[in-house]
Amino acid sequence: MIEIGKVKALAKRLRIRTIQMVHEARSAHVASSLSMADLLAVLYGCVLKVDPTQPDWSERDRFILSKGHGCAGLYAVLAELGFFPLTWLDDFCQDGSRLAGHITHHGVPGVEVSTGSLGHGLPMGCGLALASKRDGQPYRVYTLLSDGECDEGSNWEAALFAAHHALDNLIAIVDYNKIQSLGTVQEVLKLEPLAAKWEAFGWGVREIDGHDFEQILRALTSIPFAPGRPTCIIAHTVKGKGVSFMENKLRWHYRSPDNDELRRALAELEVAE
């Protein structure tokens, strides 16, 4: 029996840690980490078959953060699970740190692959998923993409490939927070109809509220949605979710919270459910 309460508490801790990390590092992309925090909490809290004591366990599920700029959230959840000490988070992005500002696997247990340039995760995920099938392995491959990342053509090469090869052990989750670097998705490069695009490419697709734990869990435990098809979950999210003054604000794609903003953000999160 999965306790949603525990997953919610994990999501809350991820948000708090993310904001502290980004503040300390004076780095960017806090809002991108916040929009995917609930997805990460459900994935790592109760879906992914991973073992922090054996990060290289051959049958583990593979999780690829293709939106590598959201790394603070992933580092935080890996530390929460015990892949490495929580103290590593303290010097995120600092000189001599293990944790770089885009997700980096070197010397960091639990990180499958390094990304940072967009459009790399899904092709690598295809390779892992195909190898899993050819080798008769049980693992699945989960890839988390940003919405802006869907501008990259390499994703659509991979989308064709995964459907053609019936990779029903491959899951793409789109963190659809509707805001990119310089504008909204609608302003920069329209993606709609996004679900229809993935469907047309041969994927089983579901749209969910990416902050509704029940919906996230239901989707992630119903895979594959259609036999022999790769799975796409379009998670409608709110950029900066959880901190009122960051939510749906373009500036928080890059802005780093100052002391006052950190205090206000933490105050909001501490009292949140």
Next chain:
Amino acid sequence: MRAAFIRTLSELAEHDRRITLIVGELGFGVVESFAERFPKQFLNAGVAEQNMTGIAAGMALSGKVVFTYSIANFPTLRCLEQVRNDVCYHNANVKIVAVGGGFAYGSLGMTHHATEDLAIMRTLPGMVVVAPGDPVEADLATRAVVSDSRPSYLRLGRAGEPTVHPRGVSFQLGRAITVRNGDDLTLISTGGLLHTSVQLADRLAKVGFSARVLSMHTVKPLDTEAVLAAARETRAIITLEEHSVIGGLGGAVAEVLAESGELRVPFKRLGLPSYFSPYVGSQEFLKAAYGLSLDGILLSLKPVLDLANT
């Protein structure tokens, strides 16, 4: 070289089930037999090199030895960032094979001229760069990269290259093969110009020059010892490559010579100047147009030979 590669790969794949060949919808008439014999070790990724390279990295991270195969610049420059990030940064056991190095697809036009690939691949951290000089080297290089877990780039010619080496020649990644001994000057070549280098040595012998011929099949890591020995023991060094003179074999040898300090040896890079070919024609035609025919090379070497003689 293409045929030698696929023949050797098939032989290796029979005994090593980790070996996987991924083609980017190219290799008509070449890869079919491999695909039929080893369906679980073959994949056609379609006309999608970025995805092909990402897939290769993913499969390699699952323990496979993955070859990507395409022609000219498609498996390298088209997907350069995938090669850099997905393959090299993850130290993924991926071997990138480009058929048609240099002007092998000459008449097909500029898009099919692989003339900067060695330089670009050489700068990527962790990447081994190999350009076999004949079908014997293509066979041995294929075996060598399979036995070596590092990412590597195998730049092949196409078909019909003359065989220079006898069977059983000793081949080691990063070690030049001395094809001819000589004391007056050293010809260092990579890739398909090996045969030209040997012909050149014969011609030079007729006019009284004893030329050492080194086949520098591995451009990275470069056999610096062989270069320095040539600088000490002979009186001029000439590099030959069907590639830009910037950053490839000539560039790599120049770096070694410049940093060697005390060695002052006449040195000439023979290759392609940094402009796109204004000519249309076959490999032989284009090589001649760029001064890389035997006669063209002899002409451009005259000042170096004069200098070496003084």
